Amino acid sequence: MTKKPPTLVxxxxxxxxxxxxxVVPYTSADYYDARKRVRIDPEAVLPIxxxxxxxxxxxxxxxxxxxxxxxxxxxxGYENPSYSHFRSxxxxxxxxxxxxxxxxxxxxxxxxxxxxxxxxxxxxSFGRGLPRALSLAGVPVASVAELDSxxxxxxxxxxxxxxxxxxxxxxxxxxxxxxxxxxxxxPLPASRKGEVLRxxxxxxxxxxxxxxxxxxxxxxxxxxxxxxxxxxxxxxxxVAQVKFAGLGTRVFYTQHDSFDTHANELYVHGKLLxxxxxxxxxxxxxxxxxxxxxxxxxxxxSEFGRRVKDNGAGxxxxxxxxxxxxxxxxxxGMYGEYPSLKEETLTIGNxxxxxxxxxxYASILERWFEVDAKPIVNGSFEQFAIV
Amino acid sequence: xxxxxxxKMLTGVDLxxxxxxxxxxxxxxDEIEAALARGYxxxxxxxxxxxxxxxxxxxxxxxxxxxxxxxxxxxVNQANWLYRMINTGRPLQEKMALFWHCLFATAFNxxxxxxxxxxxxxxxxxxxLGNFKTILVELSRDPAMIFWLDNQENTNxxxxxxxxxxxxxxxxMGIGNYTEDDVKECARAFTxxxxxxxxxxxxxxxxxxxxxxxxxxHDDGEKTFLGETGNFDGEDVIEIIVRQPATARFIAKRxxxxxxxxxxxxxxxxxxxxxxxxxxxxxxxxxxxxxxxDAFRSERALYDxxxxxxxxxxxxxxxxxxxxxxxxxxxxxxxxxxxMGQDLMNPPSVEGWHTGKEWIDTGILVExxxxxxxxxxxxxxxxxxxxxERLRDRGTLSPEAFVDGCLDLIGPLTLSxxxxxxxxxxxxxxxxxxxxxxxxxxxxxxxEMLQMIVATREFQWV
Numbered sequence: 062m063t064k065k066p067p068t069l070v071x072x073x074x075x076x077x078x079x080x081x082x083x084v085v086p087y088t089s090a091d092y093y094d095a096r097k098r099v100r101i102d103p104e105a106v107l108p109i110x111x112x113x114x115x116x117x118x119x120x121x122x123x124x125x126x127x128x129x130x131x132x133x134x135x136x137x138g139y140e141n142p143s144y145s146h147f148r149s150x151x152x153x154x155x156x157x158x159x160x161x162x163x164x165x166x167x168x169x170x171x172x173x174x175x176x177x178x179x180x181x182x183x184x185x186s187f188g189r190g191l192p193r194a195l196s197l198a199g200v201p202v203a204s205v206a207e208l209d210s211x212x213x214x215x216x217x218x219x220x221x222x223x224x225x226x227x228x229x230x231x232x233x234x235x236x237x238x239x240x241x242x243x244x245x246x247x248p249l250p251a252s253r254k255g256e257v258l259r260x261x262x263x264x265x266x267x268x269x270x271x272x273x274x275x276x277x278x279x280x281x282x283x284x285x286x287x288x289x290x291x292x293x294x295x296x297x298x299x300v301a302q303v304k305f306a307g308l309g310t311r312v313f314y315t316q317h318d319s320f321d322t323h324a325n326e327l328y329v330h331g332k333l334l335x336x337x338x339x340x341x342x343x344x345x346x347x348x349x350x351x352x353x354x355x356x357x358x359x360x361x362x363s364e365f366g367r368r369v370k371d372n373g374a375g376x377x378x379x380x381x382x383x384x385x386x387x388x389x390x391x392x393x394g395m396y397g398e399y400p401s402l403k404e405e406t407l408t409i410g411n412x413x414x415x416x417x418x419x420x421x422y423a424s425i426l427e428r429w430f431e432v433d434a435k436p437i438v439n440g441s442f443e444q445f446a447i448v
Numbered sequence: 449x450x451x452x453x454x455x456k457m458l459t460g461v462d463l464x465x466x467x468x469x470x471x472x473x474x475x476x477x478d479e480i481e482a483a484l485a486r487g488y489x490x491x492x493x494x495x496x497x498x499x500x501x502x503x504x505x506x507x508x509x510x511x512x513x514x515x516x517x518x519x520x521x522x523x524v525n526q527a528n529w530l531y532r533m534i535n536t537g538r539p540l541q542e543k544m545a546l547f548w549h550c551l552f553a554t555a556f557n558x559x560x561x562x563x564x565x566x567x568x569x570x571x572x573x574x575x576x577l578g579n580f581k582t583i584l585v586e587l588s589r590d591p592a593m594i595f596w597l598d599n600q601e602n603t604n605x606x607x608x609x610x611x612x613x614x615x616x617x618x619x620x621m622g623i624g625n626y627t628e629d630d631v632k633e634c635a636r637a638f639t640x641x642x643x644x645x646x647x648x649x650x651x652x653x654x655x656x657x658x659x660x661x662x663x664x665x666h667d668d669g670e671k672t673f674l675g676e677t678g679n680f681d682g683e684d685v686i687e688i689i690v691r692q693p694a695t696a697r698f699i700a701k702r703x704x705x706x707x708x709x710x711x712x713x714x715x716x717x718x719x720x721x722x723x724x725x726x727x728x729x730x731x732x733x734x735x736x737x738x739x740x741x742d743a744f745r746s747e748r749a750l751y752d753x754x755x756x757x758x759x760x761x762x763x764x765x766x767x768x769x770x771x772x773x774x775x776x777x778x779x780x781x782x783x784x785x786x787x788m789g790q791d792l793m794n795p796p797s798v799e800g801w802h803t804g805k806e807w808i809d810t811g812i813l814v815e816x817x818x819x820x821x822x823x824x825x826x827x828x829x830x831x832x833x834x835x836x837e838r839l840r841d842r843g844t845l846s847p848e849a850f851v852d853g854c855l856d857l858i859g860p861l862t863l864s865x866x867x868x869x870x871x872x873x874x875x876x877x878x879x880x881x882x883x884x885x886x887x888x889x890x891x892x893x894x895x896e897m898l899q900m901i902v903a904t905r906e907f908q909w910v
Contacts (some may be wrong), residue, residue: 070629075797097695100565144613145613145617145623146797146798146799147799148623152472155733160581182808191806191809201810202809202810203810203811204809204810204811204812205811206787206811206815211811211814212814212818213814213817213818214817214821214899214903215818216818216821216822216825217821217825217896217899222896225874226874226896226899226903229871229873229874229900230900232866232870232873233867233870233871233900233903233904233905234905235866236866247864247865247866253710253711254752257754257804257805258864258905258906260805260808261808261813261905261908262905264808264809264810264813265817265905266619266811267810268810268813268814271810272814299720319557319558319797323597323598323601323606323610324598324600324601325607348764353449372601372606372608373601373605373606374601375598375601377608377610378609378613409628439744445511
């Protein structure tokens with residue numbers, strides 16, 4: 062276990078990644094029977110053992126497997142799988158398959174790490190909007206579209222004017238308490254609207270604080286690593302930039318889409334996997350070059366796998382996916398049972414999951430973050446020795 | 449809840465401004481006063497009948513910018529839509545087009561064919577206040593939708609459930625009101641609903657697609673859908689869907705959440721659902737009932753929704769009076785939709801955008817505040833000039849009257865005590881406002897005050 066504070070980078074493969082064409086069971090007759098057209102031929106796969114092989118677009122990621130720094134958790138899912146993207150994502154985001162929940166599992170992790178919300182940059186999400194995984198009342202998460210344009214009221218330019226207006230801004234957004242425990246503002250109504258106003262107040266103050274700190278990040282970054290010019294390449298580069306600035310960020314969130322390959326899958330899926338693997342390879346190369354690779358692990362996940370039988374051009378929504386963990390601290394190898402493709406083991410044409418996705422979460426929580434997983438994943442789950 | 453607390457009804461300028469913010473993209477004080485002369489019900493009726501108002505004159509825009517005609521670039525199509533939001537004489541039609549777009553969220557990114565999504569928006573605009581069945585049938589035949597949810601792959605040989613599932617889950621009934629078998633049967637009914645002209649992308653982008661029914665790919669067999677059995681095709685299935693009580697509640701709820709409040713009032717939704725059923729699924733009738741309802745006209749509905757980026761950007765343009773004619777920079781303004789998290793014609797998923805509180809996070813709040821402050825900071829914009837003139841007419845103003853005057857003319861907007869005190873405190877530092885003899889410096893105080901007002905939490909509501 063690393064001595065530096067452990068950091069997690071999440072990369073969500075949004076849309077439902079076709080696991081059968083990612084970790085391909087290239088010796089399975091059942092696979093080739095079910096996949097008449099949307100298949101990876103045995104000679105094309107990059108074998109990782111005598112049964113399974115990577116999609117050829119994962120060439121850039123394969124060295125991590127070869128070096129024992131990549132764990133594959135097979136057969137990940139949950140009981141009564143939802144075939145709706147949004148419901149299934151929410152289940153993963155909230156670690157709660159049985160009822161509708163709103164608190165994000167990573168939001169709870171951030172609260173564990175930084176209970177008083179001292180650091181507004183403990184978690185940063187790159188991209189538009191905040192995934193529910195990070196959403197938890199009272200937990201500030203910086204949501205950054207572009208690192209280089211981050212700042213408040215930048216159009217006010219008079220001498221001293223912006224400073225004075227920013228003072229008014231903090232005053233208007235502050236619902237806080239003074240040292241005497243007295244509210245510094247008249248209380249807002251205890252209604253939904255009051256709650257949203259309070260949320261906006263905190264958001265405004267966090268934005269102001271975060272902008273002040275993030276404003277210094279770009280100037281400090283120097284690297285010879287060239288990232289691919291893709292959206293995920295840009296996001297992971299921004300993760301590295303913030304990481305190197307040492308701002309105490311422990312959870313980074315990124316995503317790539319859309320893995321919802323109902324049609325034209327062979328082309329689209331190959332392109333997406335290539336974009337992901339090249340960006341991930343560049344990111345870890347950058348970390349290594351800066352001697353910052355030992356305290357980072359990356360989790361890649363998707364809301365579900367896809368139907369075992371193809372539809373001629375793509376695959377429909379399925380179940381039983383896989384999660385991946387990459388990093389120097391990761392104990393590489395296959396975990397969890399790869400689901401059977403035999404007709405009689407399928408659930409309405411879909412893979413039957415062999416382990417709950419919360420086993421993977423619990424393993425990361427207990428073994429990497431060293432926090433109690435139970436309240437975060439809503440129960441006790443078997444752990445894998447993946448870190 | 450305290451049932452016996454009388455709910456105060458909005459009147460006058462407050463009510464009319466509220467109506468124009470919700471049924472359109474806001475109105476200037478001059479426009480509000482003109483509408484007040486006509487009266488509330490007459491204004492609602494006018495909004496409900498877009499065909500009685502002249503359509504926007506797009507020739508002017510096309511003559512200025514030939515690339516805006518039959519545009520293939522997403523940025524140009526977004527700019528065109530913004531131009532409509534700002535300049536339409538049929539505000540409700542434009543707002544309804546946005547409503548349906550948010551509900552039937554179709555993104556151009558999968559097809560890389562923004563012109564086709566633009567054509568879908570035109571279709572939604574045309575049918576926006578029509579019968580729900582017509583809307584769903586047109587939607588099911590819309591090539592952008594067919595491609596977005598892969599229905600051209602849905603054939604007699606291989607059923608592709610994508611469209612059939614989302615039609616039920618996201619477009620009409622909501623999850624929990626049908627079974628997995630219903631999804632499969634629904635998908636069967638739409639087999640063969642396909643696209644003509646689906647060629648590869650050419651050097652200048654895609655060609656325009658048309659709907660095509662492929663009889664040889666249609667599964668004409670017997671289907672059992674929501675308890676009814678027959679040799680249904682897509683139109684039959686839609687006929688069954690629109691009759692479901694779940695559909696009435698679903699559409700009533702979605703309209704309520706879009707036009708009235710971020711929080712559902714079950715009784716008000718039930719009432720709209722009843723109008724939906726009794727009118728034979730007529731959306732115009734539901735909208736009339738909505739705008740005339742106590743729930744909509746109540747003080748509780750005032751600024752009770754977090755403003756969407758489209759409302760924020762288009763509303764600010766209407767407030768400052770910019771882009772009323774074709775001029776430079778429209779595309780840059782339209783990019784703000786994307787920066788604020790509502791990339792029009794490119795929603796994050798078929799689920800559309802998450803609304804309410806979820807419109808706001810640290811990054812997006814920064815975008816919203818910065819953009820708004822930049823816009824109202826320009827005293828040369830006609831809308832800002834009008835505000836300065838109207839303030840000047842009020843004579844020398846105390847710091848309180850200065851702040852309240854700005855709030856009145858920008859909304860009317862009510863602030864929390866905390867926010868108002870912060871602004872009055874700032875205004876008091878420079879003493880009373882005298883726009884008659886104060887020259888540029890006094891005008892600068894007004895634009896600065898407007899910049900601070902648009903930076904408030906309260907301005908993030910609609």
